[in-house]
Structure formats: C-alpha cells, structure tokens
Amino acid sequence: MNSTASSPRETTEGSVYTVTGGDWDEVVRSAAKADDERIVVNMGPQHPSTHGVLRLILEIDGETVTEARCGIGYLHTGIEKNLEYRTWTQGTTFVTRMDYLTSFYNETAYCLGVEKLLGITDDIPDRASVIRVLLMELNRLSSHLVCIATGGMELGATTIMIYGFRDREMILDLYELITGLRMNHAYIRPGGLAQDLPPGGVDAVREFVKTMKKNLPEYDKLATGNPIFKARMQDVGYLDLTGCMALGATGPILRSAGLPHDLRKSDPYCGYENYDFEVPTADTCDSYGRFLVRLEEMRQSLRIVEQCLDRLEPGPVMVGDKKIAWPAQLALGPDGLGNSLDHIKKIMGTSMEALIHHFKLVTEGFRVPAGQAYAAVESPKGELGVHVVSDGGTRPFRVHFRDPSFTNLQAMAAMCEGGQVADVIVAVASIDPVMGGVDR
C-alpha cells in the first residue's frame, strides 16, 4: 500500500498524482521493533533558541546527541543574485541586510572590495575611514552584546539578557543619530560615506563610552564567576585549533582556541594599523572561553572607539573623484530624507552640466574596470570576505560573500556530537550564527 502512495493516473488534463500519507501503525510498529532509544529530533526551524530559522536535526540516544546536522536555507533571499541587477552604489542597500547584526561590516567589506576594483583604496579620505572604524567597533559591541544576551537567555539567565539589550539599545540610538536608521543603514558607500556625522554626534558617542565603561564590568560581576554559568559553559562546544583550521572557523571561536589571529592586525584595512588595541585569546577551546574573548573584545572596542573620537579631523567623507562620488550632501527634507536645498539650487538653477552629471551618476551609476578582487574584514563573527567581479559595467557581474556565520556553523556537528541535548543550545549560542548572514 505504501509503495503506491503516489501513483499517476492519466486524465484528459494530464497525469494526476494522488498523494496519501504513510500508515502510522506501521511506523509505530517498526519504531517499537528497534530496541534502542535512538530517535531523530528536529529542533527548529522555529525554535527561539536557534537564532532565527536554523533547523537542527539531532539523532539522540536518551540524552546524548549521537549525530547532529544543520538544515539551512530558510532565510535565503537571493541577495547575491539581486546585486547583479543594481548599480554598484545600490549594492550597499542589499548587503547591509545580510547579517543584520553586523550591518556596518557587510557594508565596509563590500565597499572595500568595490574600491579595490576601482583602484581608489588610497584615496578614501581619512575622516571616512575613521568614521568607518568607529561604526564598526560600535557594531562589534552591539553584536557581541546580542550574542551574550541571547546566549544567557537560552541558559535561563534572563537578567543578562535585559542588561545586554539595555546596552545595545544605547548603541542603536547612536546609529539612528548618525545614519538615520537603527538597522540596515546603507551608510557606508563605495568611495566613502553617505554623509558626515550629524551635529552632536561626537558628543553622543563620548557620552555612550562613559556609560558603557560603567556598564561593562556588570557582565563580569553577573556571569564571569557565576558557578551555574560556568557549569553550563565550561567544556561545552569544544573545538580545538586543528578543528578550527580544518573547518575554517574564525573569529572568537578561533581565538578561544588560543590563536590570536585577527585581520585587523594581520591584514589591516581602514587604517587599523594606527590604533592601539589587543587581540584577546583564551586557551579553553570551549563556550566559556568564547564568552570571555567576546567580553574582552568589547573592552578593546571601547578603546578603539575612544581613539577614533580623538582622531576625527574635519574634512571630506567622500573621494574627490566626481565620477564616483555620490553627487550630493544629504539633508533632512519634509519627507525625512533628501538632497540639500543648496545642491538642488545649484543643479537646477545654475549648471546644466552638473544636472546631467547628477542624473547620469544616480540613474546609471559609475563603471568599474573589469577584474576581480577579494576584500576581508574582521567582523564580530570572524572573517567576512567578499569576492567582487566586474565586467567593466555599471553593475556587479558577481558578488559573493564568505559570511563567517555560514562557515562557523559547519562546526556545530563537531561541537555537539557526543554531548547532551541541553549542551547543543550552548554550543550553537557560542558560535553566534545569524541566519540572515548564513543564508543571504
């Protein structure tokens, strides 16, 4: 009966398949025949502790996970394909939505790739680079805060969740002040930034640094020495250096295995070689080590943010090349966004050429010489690489993102197999995958 569950039947409209389900009695009988307690459990894709729509397929024997696999793709949005149908500048609007917790990293990596193709890497104004670093480090703080907050919540530690989101909220307020949006900013553009810092921006960041310095030790007090926290985290999600290298794991996972590899030090971009900071490591290879690494990285990020503020010099935030630079300074219009009135007055009233130039650059975009480039940044999750290919046109020929979440998530099986079901949650939380980045 089961073998004919979907047999074709010819009708005037073509073949019709009648699909019927299996026989439950038979399933139950065969399950009873197996003498072990081996069962296969689907965790997710809608479980709150799987960080979005991650589906974990666990084969468990009692409480022990004997085999673990990931099912991904539930959040695939075709961003890489879509980029091929937009101009190079419009691309930032898409990439910022990939790993939505590390928007500024996506934007910066993409822009560094495009700038490398254009050959203007050295022409990016200092102020733009400093603001990029400033935003990226704030972003590292906000991403790690979410990781620690949700990770704590999944252990049942709701206090740390409240603390984490409280502090992240302050950072999102800064984003809103600087870019106009709390998430999905599209603020970093090929050639520089969409606009300069708003008035009062620097003071607000300074104020935040002061508050954050007060708040950061609270995580130490709450969690670092907490015996329950340690009991849940220590020796869970173990992945040593060999495993990290083989599986391509980077970021806090690699640093928790003791290797101080950080692209900001080994392959600096945006002027990171001029900042004074340390790369924290742990030697425990487990979830607890990753937690400690993230905590220390937040302290280091605060240091870098302070240095950025001291480094900010007045100047342009876009390359001087008018064939690439977005042809306007933005200003707040009645609809909440828009071009500055001065600029509109100039192109509409005084210069026909400026109007043509503006129109062509905005509708057509700029051409990028044919070739390919790879740019990588150290995102809070690891190496975020972007492979951009141009065919000399106004649109990308191909953009591929090597998202650290995607690569690191592969290590889930190695971390979880042989452990307890409850430890799967901890291990996955310590990988800190964001499905927007995994699936793109």
Next chain:
Amino acid sequence: MSDETPNPEKELSEQNLPGQRGEHGEEVRVQRGMFGANNGGDTSGYGGLVRSVRLPGPAVRPYGGWFDEVADELEGALEEQGLVPGNAIEKTVVDRGELTFHIEREHLVRVARTLRDDPALRFELCTGVSGVHYPGDKGRELHAVYHLRSLTHGRLIRLEVSAPDHDPRIPSLVAVYPTNDWHERETYDFFGIVFDGHPALTRIMMPDDWQGHPQRKDYPLGGIAVEYKGAQIPAPDQRRSYS
C-alpha cells in the same frame, strides 16, 4: 632636439605606449555604443563603437613582492612531485595587488594539498569557493574561485579553476579543506558545478526539488512590476540598464 635622442612621443615601441590593460585576458563582453544604453537612440554619433571588455591577462615575471617567492615555491614543490608546473598552472595573473593562479581542474587537489602542506607555502585556511558564470567564455564558462589564506606567512592567494558548461565537473577540495563542504554545496546549488568526490553534494540553500541553478547568468531574476506614485515600475531585470 637632436636626432639621436629618441623622442618618446614618436617612439611607438611597446614599452612607450600606455599599458593596454588586459590585452591578452579573456573577453568578458562586447561594449557597443558610447553610453552603454541598449535601447533608445544613441544620438551621440558614437553608436557604432564596438569595444571588447577583457579581464586582466597573464602576468610576466617578476610579479613583485612575495608573489615570486610563492610562485617559485609552488612550482618547485610541484616539480618535486613529478609534475610539470606548466601543465598544472594554466596561467598566473597579478592584478590589483592580488595573485591568482589559474589551475587545470585535474591537478586542483594536488596543488591545493601542496599549498596547504609545504612549509614555505602553508596556506592553512581556505575561505571557501565562489562560483562565477561567464557565458561568453566559450569552453570554460563556469569558474570556481578559491581564496587561500596563510596565517603563518600572512599571505592571501586566489586559485581559479574553470569547467565547460557541458561538463561542469571540478574535483572537490573537501578532503584537503573540510571547510569547503558547505561552500561546495552552495556553489553546486547556485551554479550547477558538480564537485567530484564531495561526500554529500546536495542543495543547501534552495529546496531539494528546485529546478535549475539560480546564480547562473541564463537564470532570470524574476519579479513583478509595482506601482509607485502612479507610475508602473518594471521588475528589476526589466528596467533600463547600462553596460
């Protein structure tokens, strides 16, 4: 000016001419007209302009910096294994400060293993594979691009392998770099490149029963027209485009 001194402006030998970028590289497409618009009249008078767009061509020694060292070590190590480097390395491209080895697909695994294990090379970390579909590159339409990072030496190189559309097979690197497991599944899913020797080459992003490989250039983006402030805005792949 005396007749003995050669006038560089009149001397038309190759070294005095401006570098023709990518003169020998593969042609990716042909640009027609002045402004890249493919519909509407090009009234500039340059509408008949035809220009081929080429990718950067092979580089000649010296490549500069540590590139020569890596190339020497790789060639030496391949020779030690009884392989003629010219057979494995199709060409070497240096462009925008990046070193690319184009590898013949049958030698890919051996080259990758050498790059990983040779103490002078030590490219321990593979950042995965990125597929690119060049429909115009006849006979080698599908490219797989690998970026290898050496943490020991702080270097980054690129390997590029190609396969024709009618035989989209490239050997899998999972045995050398296990991290490529998902990356190769993704490239298979999106481009239809079959990675021979992959332990379980199945779709990873698209549903298992999906037809076609969406990132190929012959696969349409799709989409519907939407109304915005009274005007019909066509789907993204139907809008006016400039090349």
